Amino acid sequence: MASNAPTLKMVAEAAGVHLSTVSRVLDPARRHLVSEAVAQRIEDAARAIGYQRDMAAAALRTRRSRLVGVLVPDIANPVFAPIIAGITGELFDAGYSTIVADVGKDGARQPQLIADLLSRRADGLILATALLDDPAARGAHRSGTPVVLVNRATDGEPVPAVTSDERRGMGLVIDHLAGLGHKRIAHLAGPQIISTGAQRRAGFDAAMRRSNLTPDPLIMVEAGAYDIASGRAAAEKLLASGQRFTAIATANDLLAIGAIQALGARNLICPRDISVTGFNDMPLIDMIEPPLTTVRIAGQEMGRAAAAMLLQRIQAPGSVVEHRLLAPELVVRRSTAPAST
Amino acid sequence: MASNAPTLKMVAEAAGVHLSTVSRVLDPARRHLVSEAVAQRIEDAARAIGYQRDMAAAALRTRRSRLVGVLVPDIANPVFAPIIAGITGELFDAGYSTIVADVGKDGARQPQLIADLLSRRADGLILATALLDDPAARGAHRSGTPVVLVNRATDGEPVPAVTSDERRGMGLVIDHLAGLGHKRIAHLAGPQIISTGAQRRAGFDAAMRRSNLTPDPLIMVEAGAYDIASGRAAAEKLLASGQRFTAIATANDLLAIGAIQALGARNLICPRDISVTGFNDMPLIDMIEPPLTTVRIAGQEMGRAAAAMLLQRIQAPGSVVEHRLLAPELVVRRSTAPAST
DNA sequence: CTGAAAGCGCTTACAG
DNA sequence: CTGAAAGCGCTTACAG
16 A cells, blocks of 8 residues: 555665656656666566556646546536546546546535645646636636636636537527427526526527517526426426416426426326427436437537646646537427427 | 645745744644644734645645545446435545546456556545456455445455445345235346346345245346346347246346336336336436336445445554445335236 | 754756 | 756654
């Protein structure tokens, strides 16, 4: 274990050289500075005694840790799983380690987690936790720490980000529903303090107008959170309003499940009476009844792209801030049908 | 950012003391060694210039990093999400950071990841990746590194572990099915090189005998992996065998979905013709058609318990090896019904 | 109660 | 091409 781990000095003694020479040989970028014969001898010795470079010490000396911190709102939420997988995969390939931390639903742990990550000399941060107005994200970015937002962006002062193109995603939904003859389309929106909620709603408005339909404020409701209970509650409000509509475009798969439950409670059947769409294409959402028409976001790619962007910013800290948008994809299943008349 | 971060020395200068005194004051355990007046002055100075302890340097000096590595077979698998959440939550509360790493489906990255974690002076490892025979887990444990297995255990030489009580879980399933009058119960087993697969199968045999039923090798199949496709393929083999059975007890929810699909392909309906049970109670499994009767494992608790056990082993490295078993719970839904006659 | 010094394991100018 | 030395930012015996 660590307490008796071989050090550079031990390798040096075994090979009969100075430890600085060992350090050179073991760094691919500087190995050529040493004669081949000596280098060979050192490599043999290092292998023989099982030398492993101490990253903690190297980080202290070089001020680079090859460590990246990832903050997520809820590590148990399946939506983030492919994103995290993409991030860790890309970073691993680049020789980086990833610390994934869960800030808790209310984000309470975020400040301490950021401080902790920085005190471990993390080379950069990826935040999946951003609110539209997010002082922590802005602050970290401003202070010069390489930061990239993923899945959710901020508005106002730009911070580097990789997200799905939410407006386009909702546009695909509306085009699909309009194509099925739906005219009165309700929107079950996500929390408007998060970019996904706000952008999907904006995409809803824009796409409705593009289709010459009117986004009617009377059939728009906002869910308090992205979960089934909130979706059901919001959909019940919609149904209780007495307004007429033939489809509900929701901002999230779980909200869609809640909406379908609310319909069922009133003996309305999806899609026969009312079509419902989701967003995200989460695992198993194709297995529910009815299988959900939804928008697939490229989670793993998003994670990879965010990691790549961060790596690039670690190399060139001051470089221009970009917001990369990934194209989503409509997945038509059986929760949508021609408008009932 | 990190390059101009305040150091102990800067705080010392600001407060007009030696940096060793600052170090004492900022460590709660040694603060009492310094006079209150000086301590106050130092704390004020530290706050004023925004001092943050450099964990990398502290780790180098103390040989403790307050960092724990967690290895999972597939970070995108929803089964692991609550386990990871439990682990990170418990460790955060204890002042530890967690590195979560995905070893990839074939485990190819595991050796390098373990080496990397150790080179960052991780204080311990939690492995959710263990095979029944797992040289890496055994090796790490033997070398004196604090290690705890979670969800999956090894056999042979004992390594500390926290898992669900698989035999008991499958026992609950069989008792339930037997209570519904099923006598010919097929087993769709998980991979037998993983403890979950092996133990659930062992639990199946034991519980069948306890109920005076015969576990029939002719209606037992092993899935190649825990996924829908493997479940479907295995169930098709079962159906093609011509053997008679009225229920299939599977080792995993995804396998159960595959089994239900295989039934559907032969125009058999679950549960009318054949009852099917799952295992894990993964997210949304209650929403599929039919909602699945399954065994709920206490994922988050399991994670917390594994973290607590690791913390304890970090304090007392040589302490006795235990394998903690958490009680699972049967969740009856609509995929099981009285045996058709 | 406080300071001065050594040293954790590395990397990297600087000599030779 | 190789060695000797300084120093990253801390903690911790050892003095006084």
